[in-house]
Amino acid sequence: MGVEVSVEGLTKSFGSQNIWRDVTMTLPAGEVSALLGPSGTGKSVFLKTLIGLLHPEQGSVIIDGTDITQCSAKELYEIRKLFGVLFQDGALFGSMSLYDNIAFPLREHTKKKEDEVRDIVMEKIDLVGLAGAEDKLPGEISGGMRKRAGLARALVLDPQIILCDEPDSGLDPVRTAYISQLLIDINAQIDATILIVTHNINIARTIPDNIGMLFRKELVMFGPREQLLTSEQPVVKQFLSGDRFGPIGMSEEKDEAVQKQEEAMQAAGIGGGGTKDDFSEIIPQVQPNPGMPERKAIKRHRERVHNMLPDLPPNAQDAIRRSMAEEDRMRDEMAAHVDEQQTVAVGAGQGSGEWTSAGGDDYPGSDAPTQSWATPPAADSTTTQPIDTGRHQQPTDGRSH
Template sequence: MGVEVAVEGLTKSFGSQNIWRDVSLTLPAGEVNALLGPSGTGKSVFLKTLIGLLHPEQGSVIIDGTDIVQCSAKELYEIRKLFGVLFQDGALFGSMTLYDNIAFPLREHTKKNEDEIRRIVMDKVELVGLAGAEDKLPGEISGGMRKRAGLARALVLDPEIILCDEPDSGLDPVRTAYISQLLIDINAEIDATILIVTHNINIARTIPDNIGMLFRKELVMFGPREVLLTSDQPVVKQFLSGDRFGPIGMSEEKDEAVAAAEAAMQAAGIAGGGTKDDFSEVIPQVQPNPDMPVRQAAIRHRQNVLNIINDLPAGAQAAIRASIADEDRRAAESPEHSATLVAMANHQFDYPGGVAVDQYGTDTEVVSSAGGATEVIETPTQVITADYEADTDTIVIDDRTEEVTTVTREDGTRE
């Protein structure tokens, strides 16, 4: 399983130029994360700081119990063995073939013989669609192929933490979809902690479990994808929609005159060029291929979301509940859906208040918490908890009137 990465109060500058300040977030162990933000906000700098290539002025980065900001060079060398890194430009050695580039970490950090190395390298070469190109030099192939070779090299040690700096850059939409699927499959297979820096909104909406966003030298927010994707924050909504009307300008700081002129254009019905997608909806997350193991990160992630759902705005709560119900409905209706969806549909989750239920099962049942004070009515599409009047024997669910089992609480209320 991947390890947790805990960042606290991180600040980085180059000379007098502050890049970002007081960044705090935690990449949960084994989950897929994405970091968004306009160009020039320091996303790549953040990745390089996580692996100790850049040293921050303040803050800590705790990885596997070690603060890499304060540790020795020897300790940092050992911590880096946990990482697989896909740099933005591939960062391949120009004088080495793709094969030797991909084999380099195995030769540097393991004692495997050349037969073992060849087996592993060719497996990764095929995985990223470069079979037949392994003897070429980086200068002899396209930028997209170099990116895929860089990803193969990042994966050869089956790392516990994978950092991907814009994995879609230089790739066509179809190859981008394959790379995205590959990252989800890898997470299912080795439960690695993954951080993706991207501008690709489709990746951001469908791949990660958690999303963060940098803007104006600060971390705007970081948390479950469902929270950011339903956020009402103007900068988040503008970035997700790709619209020019909003806080983000051609330069990061949009001046008041430009903002006022654009507001007038927007009021006049002039389009800002953004997508018209409904971002109040949480669209389905990409699932592992059918031959992959259950993605345990998805189960842990759903529990995290359920732990905080009651603290979210009403719109976000509605979107999340609809998303969960849709996932479980798809799992119940089709055996071809991901084993991860089926596992989540059948998993017992702990709900706020101490209630544990076999969520969204096919049979309606009433269960109680350990203390017996809370009752839960379960239906195939959602879980409902509430107090009802003594004579209540029906309830409206999604505009349908359903018969329910009524139980009496110790305080006299019925549910």
């Protein structure tokens, strides 16, 4: 299972330039979180601080019981083995092939034989859809392919904490959907703690369990996705809708004259160019692919949302209940699909323990999973009780050996 990452009173500056101050948040163990915010607010700096590449002026970062802002270089080296990191530009070694780039952490941190290394590397290459490109140099492929190679490298050690700095940048919408699904499937398999920095609103609305937002050098909010997606804070609503009318300007501080001009334009019925999506509705969260174990994070997350529900506005409570009911319905349909495929497989003499894809729904390049996907009974649309996962099949380890 992934480990909890606790940040307390974190402040970071470069010289006289303050990046952010007094950031306090906890990434729950085994859950997927996302960090949003306008460009230039220090989201990438925050990730680098979490792994000790940058040292804060104040505050603590506690990982697996160790404060990495105070620990020795040797302790930090060991803590970093818990991480898999996808940097914004891929951060590949330009003189190494994709294969050697992806194999680097295994050769550096393990004593595996080269044939074991090859099995693991080729598995990860298949996962990110780069089969056949393993001998190419980073300069010979597109930026999107480099990003996927960086993700494969981040996954080779089956890390307990995965940090992804804009995993969608440089990717087309279809590949972005596949990468997002892959992160959910990995979380289901190894219960890793995942933090995604993104500007992609669709990812933010459908992938994470928790969302935070940085703005004007502060953490505006961090908590369950349902809390932020139903927030009435102007900066949150403006960012989600992508509208130019609101607190966020071209520069970080929007001056008063511009703000008054925009208010007059709004009053005249002129639009700010934002999406017209209905953000009062919470889109159901993406679920693991058929054959994957159920995410343990679902139960933990729902318990937390259930406890905070009475303190939310009525419209937010209604949206959350509808979203949970829809997610339960989706899980039931997925379970029924898996049962149907297993019945077909038995009838064809393929054995009773396998899920076989009739429509190519499994992730490209991956082997068909062999574990059935257990789901809870459908929840009533008005209930907010956490689902009971205790009596269902537990996730397999999912690690490569």
